[in-house]
Amino acid sequence: MTDETAPTTAAAEPPTPRGEQTRQHILDTAMRLFRERGYAQTTMRAIAKEAGVAVGNAYYYFGSKEHLIQRFYVDSQAEHRAGAAALLARERDFATRLRGVLHAGIDVLTPSHEFAATFFKTAAEPTSPLSPFSAASSEPREAAIALFRDVLEGSTAKVDEELRPELPELLWLAYMGVVLYWVHDRSPGQAKTRQLIDGAVPLIDRAVGLSRLRVLRPITREVLHLIRTIRH
Amino acid sequence: MTDETAPTTAAAEPPTPRGEQTRQHILDTAMRLFRERGYAQTTMRAIAKEAGVAVGNAYYYFGSKEHLIQRFYVDSQAEHRAGAAALLARERDFATRLRGVLHAGIDVLTPSHEFAATFFKTAAEPTSPLSPFSAASSEPREAAIALFRDVLEGSTAKVDEELRPELPELLWLAYMGVVLYWVHDRSPGQAKTRQLIDGAVPLIDRAVGLSRLRVLRPITREVLHLIRTIRH
DNA sequence: GTCTATAGCAAGATAGAC
């Protein structure tokens, strides 16, 4: 009761130490089971039992089974940034930076390849708050786009001035495309996804460089106009 | 037992007349309810009750609720082709044909916009046989790609000879992108999707034309090489 | 505020009788 580790009515609001520990434990257990048996085959009852808590307690921390995935999404994003940090601090070449960040993203996701399939399924649902395009996900999405802004702005790349502010979001979109491919990639170790990255980056790099060319300026503007028109 | 309508061990294998009737009735009922109330809100119990059959009977014909969607996918494909037929018979300009086929595809899907969201969610699951990329869906996918082959081959477009055989599949991929956008499109009447089509078609048309240019040949080849490498 | 235990609902899916 009067245990020193338990504050009486502490000013600390967001994460009660004990609660945060339980929350993390439930999340870790869930992720492990998802990886071991897959998403659908892992029941909330099993997660609770394995974590040594009551079912109601799991729901106390995570509103639904899908909310566990949302945390996975946020955590992966943070890991991605951390995994790319060293390269971004050292390297200035745009293509090298982009290539490194794309590979780092896949590196983070790889241990969850089976499970990530379900993650993407959930994410594709537009009405779901878990969709990376939804308002509810705007925070992790913005963080992801910021990572690609860093790729660009920390580089020596010369980019059309009109294209520059839009490019980070376009790079993020391209990354979403890579992830979609990766999810469906059945090659050993998802080697084809790595080939996709290595092949696409030089093309993107060249396209970005060409965007400044006089002759291609009208096309650049047309593309940009289309993008602005259809953006939500 | 000796009823004339019930063949003893008939050579006819696939569709028993009566069974096919029940099957179709269940499917029609399900589609109607999906459109009226949405996918999640339509229970298998409701479908069975509305169709006047037992739940188990619905499962006898459709292995799961998701399998009802697969039929939707196949049916939509047929409707798409039919909806585009008149235009393809009349028009020879590549851009016009492509634009018409893309709009026709969205026309077919529009009455099911709410429901199609769930369809796409299901389709994004790579392990599901319902994914448009899966082996199980290869038949409808091939039919869809064939439609875009028709768009190209019935046109007067001059295309790089190396690109030509790959282009139909690339156009189908672009169409998948349009559908993905449409699913997330919350604008009234999905007007933005229509803008996307109208804006993207001229760009695609121009890119296809440019593929023959001497200077761009290396890039064309590089893109083609990448595509061939990463294809499953 | 954190957690347990238990009961119960709704709905997807299955088993076995007819």
Added chain:
DNA sequence: GTCTATCTTGCTATAGAC
């Protein structure tokens, strides 16, 4: 082929302990 009964599981609700 078709039905009824049953199972499983996501999720909720309640009541109470610390």
